[in-house]
Amino acid sequence: MKPEYSKELLAEMWKKLNLAREFETRVQWLFSMGLVHGTTHLGIGEEATVIDHAVEYGKASKNPSVDDVFDDVYA
Numbered sequence: 001m002k003p004e005y006s007k008e009l010l011a012e013m014w015k016k017l018n019l020a021r022e023f024e025t026r027v028q029w030l031f032s033m034g035l036v037h038g039t040t041h042l043g044i045g046e047e048a049t050v051i052d053h054a055v056e057y058g059k060a061s062k063n064p065s066v067d068d069v070f071d072d073v074y075a
Helices: 006-033 047-060 067-073
Strands: none
Touching: 006 047
16 A cells, blocks of 8 residues: 655654644643643543644645644644
């Protein structure tokens, strides 16, 4: 089966996956320290879903970058 994604896009996706996990981990730490008031819903383990949606959105909008959707979610 021929790969659907370029190596550059896969590298960008991997970078975003790790960035998303780091963000979620920091939010969890802040919450555990009592620095986030109320409650949180973490997406740890669900990062690939956001990245996949970002890639598919990029295809639909003729923009192969993952940044559009990713930045909206993690802004």
